[in-house]
Amino acid sequence: MSDLSKSLEQQGKDAGTYRIRRMEPHDIHTVMMLDRLVFSDPWPESAYTQEIYFNPLAAYFVLEFTHAMPHWRWPWKPRNATLIGFAGMRVEQARGHISTLAIHQDWRGMGFGELLLITALEQTMAMKASAVMLEVRPTNTPARKLYSKYAFISIGRHTRYYQDGEDALLLEVPRLDAAYAQKLAECRQRVEQRIEQLVEKRIQERLSAQDLLSRQ
Numbered sequence: 674m675s676d677l678s679k680s681l682e683q684q685g686k687d688a689g690t691y692r693i694r695r696m697e698p699h700d701i702h703t704v705m706m707l708d709r710l711v712f713s714d715p716w717p718e719s720a721y722t723q724e725i726y727f728n729p730l731a732a733y734f735v736l737e738f739t740h741a742m743p744h745w746r747w748p749w750k751p752r753n754a755t756l757i758g759f760a761g762m763r764v765e766q767a768r769g770h771i772s773t774l775a776i777h778q779d780w781r782g783m784g785f786g787e788l789l790l791i792t793a794l795e796q797t798m799a800m801k802a803s804a805v806m807l808e809v810r811p812t813n814t815p816a817r818k819l820y821s822k823y824a825f826i827s828i829g830r831h832t833r834y835y836q837d838g839e840d841a842l843l844l845e846v847p848r849l850d851a852a853y854a855q856k857l858a859e860c861r862q863r864v865e866q867r868i869e870q871l872v873e874k875r876i877q878e879r880l881s882a883q884d885l886l887s888r889q
């Protein structure tokens with residue numbers, strides 16, 4: 674491997690990686706900022722606090738992208754983590770409920786929303802729910818397409834559910850069984866591969882842009 678490709682590979686590693694982890698109390702304020710950016714009716718702090726501290730049948734996840742601080746000249750580089758998405762679920766009377774899901778708009782279309790949904794669905798199954806439901810705006814085409822990919826079907830409508838007066842469609846996966854678990858495992862593998870490729874592409878684009886700038 675040439676010195677140049679070694680250096681590019683190292684820069685690529687420094688340039689970033691992502692991970693999904695459980696939401697911690699110290700994440701709440703950052704999650705709330707993203708919530709306000711994405712939704713017109715964001716949750717109050719008390720809703721997050723209630724779910725994270727007091728609901729043993731709830732699980733919330735954050736997706737963060739970590740990257741080395743650019744232009745740091747020491748051999749070790751401090752890493753900077755950016756929270757780019759979150760999702761949550763709870764179980765009520767053996768039925769799961771996907772309570773929230775959001776990706777920062779700069780990071781959409783790369784598979785991250787799908788990966789967070791898979792994570793929330795896997796958690797729902799791990800908590801032994803036999804079905805799972807959620808609410809979605811009828812006008813929210815990206816989310817509806819994502820949910821139909823995961824076999825959610827429409828089972829009803831809540832009139833004037835949202836603060837601006839829009840109805841909510843009630844969607845459900847009626848049976849969370851072994852076949853569904855298998856589908857989730859296959860989808861996870863496919864989505865993770867897709868994300869790896871897209872993140873790699875983004876990093877290469879960034880490195881080429883840096884390279885061009887440094888030559889000027």
Ligand SMILES: CC(C)(COP(=O)(O)OP(=O)(O)OC[C@H]1O[C@@H](n2cnc3c(N)ncnc32)[C@H](O)[C@@H]1OP(=O)(O)O)[C@@H](O)C(=O)NCCC(=O)NCCS
Pocket residue numbers: 711773774775776777780781782783784785786787788808809810813814815816818819822
């Ligand atoms: C819905 C949301 C989470 C999707 O996240 P994302 O990371 O952009 O989505 P992904 O890249 O993982 O796409 C997964 C699937 O979602 C659907 N989808 C995503 N964006 C779409 C778009 N702009 N148009 C149509 N379908 C879309 C597709 O089915 C896609 O699968 P495909 O790539 O095989 O076609 C994101 O758009 C978001 O945060 N929206 C605002 C918040 C929100 O509406 N949350 C849901 C509340 S119910």
